[in-house]
Amino acid sequence: MRFRCSVAGLERGDDLAGTASTVRSFLLVENPGPWGIDAVRDSRLPREVKQGLRVATARAKVRPLLIRRYHRQAPRTGFRVYAARVDLDGAWLQTAVLDTPEELLDLDLTALGEGRSPGLVPVDDTLICVCTHGKHDACCAEKGRPVAAALAAANPEQTWEVSHIGGDRFAGNALVLPEGLYLGRLDADNAASAVADVLNGRLPLDVLRGRSCLPMPAQAAEIALFRHLDETAVAAVRVLRHAREGDLTTADFAGADERWRVVVRTTQGPGVLLTCRAIRENPSPRHEVVEIARLP
Numbered sequence: 001m002r003f004r005c006s007v008a009g010l011e012r013g014d015d016l017a018g019t020a021s022t023v024r025s026f027l028l029v030e031n032p033g034p035w036g037i038d039a040v041r042d043s044r045l046p047r048e049v050k051q052g053l054r055v056a057t058a059r060a061k062v063r064p065l066l067i068r069r070y071h072r073q074a075p076r077t078g079f080r081v082y083a084a085r086v087d088l089d090g091a092w093l094q095t096a097v098l099d100t101p102e103e104l105l106d107l108d109l110t111a112l113g114e115g116r117s118p119g120l121v122p123v124d125d126t127l128i129c130v131c132t133h134g135k136h137d138a139c140c141a142e143k144g145r146p147v148a149a150a151l152a153a154a155n156p157e158q159t160w161e162v163s164h165i166g167g168d169r170f171a172g173n174a175l176v177l178p179e180g181l182y183l184g185r186l187d188a189d190n191a192a193s194a195v196a197d198v199l200n201g202r203l204p205l206d207v208l209r210g211r212s213c214l215p216m217p218a219q220a221a222e223i224a225l226f227r228h229l230d231e232t233a234v235a236a237v238r239v240l241r242h243a244r245e246g247d248l249t250t251a252d253f254a255g256a257d258e259r260w261r262v263v264v265r266t267t268q269g270p271g272v273l274l275t276c277r278a279i280r281e282n283p284s285p286r287h288e289v290v291e292i293a294r295l296p
Helices: 005-012 047-060 101-106 109-113 138-154 191-199 216-228
Strands: 025-030 063-068 079-085 092-098 127-131 159-162 174-177 181-183 208-211 238-245 248-254 259-272 282-295
Touching: 005 138, 005 259, 025 109, 047 063, 047 101, 047 109, 092 101, 127 138, 138 159, 138 191, 174 191, 181 191, 208 216, 216 238, 216 248, 216 259, 216 282
Parallel strands: 025 063, 127 159
Antiparallel strands: 025 079, 063 159, 079 092, 127 174, 174 181, 181 208, 238 248, 248 259, 259 282
């Protein structure tokens, strides 16, 4: 049997909490594919567009992703582009339909990286992006496509397939924007209910990897506090601050009428194969909750 990183991660008991990629600004470009190992580099976009986009997004600290509809043809003319900013104090989403790939190079990605509009139109919507990038990792396709099918049936206008978002060993993976919530170990049975929770302002803690605008230890701290309080309403807890010193991260939170402090110790676990294509073992971080205390 071929090695599958998601099966190995489940057998090891790898914890989901605190594993979301740390990204605050995203650029999503509709592209039907096929997607190579590196989606943007290996796409069929014009060479000068691919090169310019990779340089500009790297400089601006913007994560470029390719998206496509599940089992739906791309439009014959124009393609959809989204810009998303994940922020605890006001996440936002903007969009437009561009006529030519070259227009991607006209977007103000420096502004997007700084949390300002890149020149698109604000939209009040939620995107559900399911990773199905099989060329990058087999688990993403094998686990992701059934999830994409289930979510496309339940939320057809909000669901997109997306290129690699990170955490292959937690496939099926999904990214919810502009909230920046990473969900993992989704399947055809639990995906629709998990996304329904998110759309109704609740956190599906059993499949939540974290919020991408927070460092991984702070993600783990936030999830631990929600579990401690037996709470799932997003609005019930607000992040006040977080700071790291050595292997300890301290995060303070505010509830309706109380404040909490969570301390997390982050260490490196033993080396493992983190992806199906990995040729060497790498350590994976482990987050241990040291303390959850109510503040005066």
